Amino acid sequence: MYSRFCLVLILTALPNVTRAAEAHTAVSPRNALEERLLADAADGDLDELTLIEAALIAAGIADEKEVASYVARYQTLLVDLDGQCAALPAEARVRTAFRVLHQRILTGAYDAHCSSLRTTLDDGRFNCVSATILFHAMCVHVGLQPQTVSTPDHVFSQLDLAGIGDIQTTCANWLDSPRAVERTGHSPADDVVSRRLLTPVQLLGKVYYNTGVELLQSGDFAAAVAALQVSVRLDKDDCVARDNLLAGWNNWSLAEEDAGRLPRAAELVERGLRWEPSYAPLLANDLHIHQRWALQLCDDGRYEQALQLLQRCHARRPEARLFDLGRVAVVALWSESLFRLGQFEEAFRVFDDAQRMLAGSAGWDECEEALICRSVASLMRKGSRAQALQLCTRGIERLPESARLLRQHRDLTQ
16 A cells, blocks of 8 residues: 655645755754764765664664664564575565565554654554665665655655566555556656655655654654754755754744743744745744844833844844834834933933944934924923923934924924
8 A cells, every 4th residue: 555654744834945055054963873873974875874773773762782683683584585585586586575574574554653663673563764764775685776766745665677666665565466556546657757766865864854743743843853954964855854844943933932932932933044044934933023022122121132132133134124123113112211201311322322223224314303302292291391392402402403303492482
């Protein structure tokens, strides 16, 4: 039966995005063995580890002795395979390896979530990733040259031999009956356009991808993002894995925002944007979270921190109008609060300090005049004419060409 290796989990729907130019964003290995795997796979090939060893490490085994124990268990099967394949032609070796795979290893039920080679060797459960890894390794062991084929929701094997071709590794009777669409529910020929050959390293990326998708579904964003980062590192051409990674960053940040942890939410957005600077949901979330954070700081009277926050955002995204105008808005709120308290000179100091930062910013040129006039009008409404006149006079000293301030001054002195 045809089997899917994943449930594609794009948590925010959008078209495919352009891959980031910097593909080697740092990945933190879970343990020393995974660090060794990533180092070995860095050039796109496995030179020190075998595919079986690497797959066991990808399954989460962190102890070298435990890996060796599983490898020894696997190798006992190869003794039988060697004996059965001696002197056989290539096609017969393929069929023998496939039969041994299903009779000796894939003895449990098909499980769409079972990409772990450890689980497969323990109880026989499998999916197309674990089955294809094992079949690939067994074919290589008997002198064959298998290839792994990926479609958007599946992997399977292929051998360039007469009478063989594509092999659905999860289907025990695949080589013994016609490969009809009616039997499998799927024809690999339907995926010719989307077929992609995978190296063994890229096939390992599917183990991490499936793990990451399951963790996203369970809401364990930190572990999901970690797994998907490794998946993308191992297969930089896997657009589905990259999209899920970016969706993971985005949804993790939203979860942190919902919990009120705005600094953490903002950090996660920025980390995601380092992987893909053009990912639209992250760009939108970047604006939303930083705006909310800046407003919270202003509500707490921490205007300077809010201004510094938006200035940092503007420095990395100068094209974002919200970050540009947001800085002006924070200065306005800050100075207006000082005007209300009668701290006129402190408010003017805020303007003077901001001038160096905001010169050329949209709306800045009229900001000071508008705020002074509004504050003067507010003081007049409250009956504080003396303070209103003091502020208006000080404003004219700073902005002698302001017709609005001159008009207010006439009203106050008549």
